[in-house]
Amino acid sequence: MFRKILIANRGEIALRIARACRDMGIATVAVHSTADADSMHVRLADESVCIGPPAARDSYLNRAAILSAATIAGADAIHPGLGFLAEDASFASMVEEHGFGFIGPTPEHIALMGDKIAAKRAAVAAGLPVVPGSDGPVYADSEARRLASEIGYPVLIKAAGGGGGKGMQRADGPNDLERALSVARREAAANFGSDAVYLERYLDRPRHIEVQILADHHGAAVHLGERDCSLQRRFQKVLEEAPSPALTAEERERIGSRAAEAVRAIGYRGVGTIEFLWTEGTFYFIEMNTRLQVEHPITEMITGIDLVREQIRVAAGEPLGYGQEAVRFQGHAIECRINAENPRTFAPSPGRVTQYHAPGGPGVRVDSALYDGSFVPPYYDSLVAKLVVHAPNREECRMRLRRALGEFVIGGIDTNLDLHRALIEDGDFVAGRYDIHWLERWMRST
C-alpha cells in the first residue's frame, strides 16, 4: 500500500481524497496555488506545497511543479482527483516515468477513451450498444451526406476529440448538413486541435444514465449501479440521483453486468463511468470517463462502498476481494451541486463567505471546503459544496433533501441553493419524469 499520496487538486474533491487517505492511515500532501494558501484542503492535509500562481495553467495544470512537489515531499503516489489533469494521458505517463504510482487507469486507457471514435469502437467490440452512426471519422461532405441519409435525420455531428458537448452540431435535413459539418469541424479544430468528426443519429429526449464500474489489476470488475444525471444546464450537471427513477431492477442488472463485462474485456483498471443515453427502454453508449466523478457520493450512499478507498486500493495492486453478489443496493440518494453563482445570470459569484452553516442529521452528507470566513477565488470551478442525501426510498430522500436545503446557510456569496429548493418541489421532479432537456425548459418557464 502507498505510504504518502500527493493530491493534485483543490476544493471539496481534495478534501474527499484526504479523508479516504486518513481513514487508510496514508499520509497526504496537498498542493495549492497562491490563491489557495488558506484553503481547507491545505489545512486538512499532513503537509502542503505551493505550486504556483492563481491561474490553473500555472499551478493545478503545471505538471512539472506537481512532480517536483511529489519528489520534494517524498510521496509514492499521485491522485489527480477530477478535472485538471485527471484525464490527461501524458500526465499519467509522466507520473509513472518518475516512479510514482498513478491513482487512475493506464495512460493507454485514458487516451483510448479520450478519442471518442476509438472509445465507441472499443465499446462495440466489448459488446455495448452504441448510437447508430458512422463507425469512424467522416471526411468528405459527400460521404457525410450518404451516411446521414442511411442513419436518418436529424443527425448529430460530434468531434472525435470532444466530449461535454463542445463542437456538437445537429443537422435536421440534407440542406442543413454542409453548414453543420463546417461549424463542427471548425469548433473541433479550435477546441481539440483536430477537425475529425463523426456522425450519430440524434436522440430526441433521452435521459443521461451512467454506470459506475470498479476494476482491479487482476481481471476482476464489478458495477455499482447507475446514476441519473439528466438534470443539467449547458452540459453542467445540477442534480443527480441513484438509482435512476426510470429503470426497472432488470434493466439495472442488465446494463450493469454488460458494463462490468465490457471493462473486463478491455482490461480496464480503476474506477470508471460508462455514459449512456437512454430512451424508450434502450441504452446507447456515448462515452466513458476514466476518473472519479463529482457525483460519486450518491453511489457510495446506496452501496455503502467507499469509492476513493477502493480506487486507492486497486491502484496499489490489491485485489478487489469481492464479486458482484457482494454489491447490494440500498435506498435512494440525491446530490445537489451547490455553485457560487448569480441566481439570474449564472455568472460565477466568487468572494468572502461571511456565514456558513451546513445541514446534518440522518442521511445527510456535505462535501465542501467552505468554512466561515473562507474565500471563494474567481479562478476555478464554481462548485462549492455537494449536498448528498440518502433515505430508504426516493420520496423520503426528497423530503430529507428539502429539510437539508432548508438548513443550509451560505452567506456573503450568491449560490444556487434557491434553485434546488424550487426544483425539488416541481411535480415532474417529484414524479421522476424528466429528460436531458427538462431543466433548461423548466428554468425558462419559471
Ligand code: MV4
Ligand atoms: C447526444 C445527444 C443526442 N443524440 N448524442 C452532449 C454531451 C456529450 N457528452 C453527448 N451529448 C449528447 N449526445 C446523440 N446521438 C444529446 C446529447 C446531449 C446531452 C447528453 C447528456 C447530458 C446532457 C445533454 C444535453 C444536451 C445534449
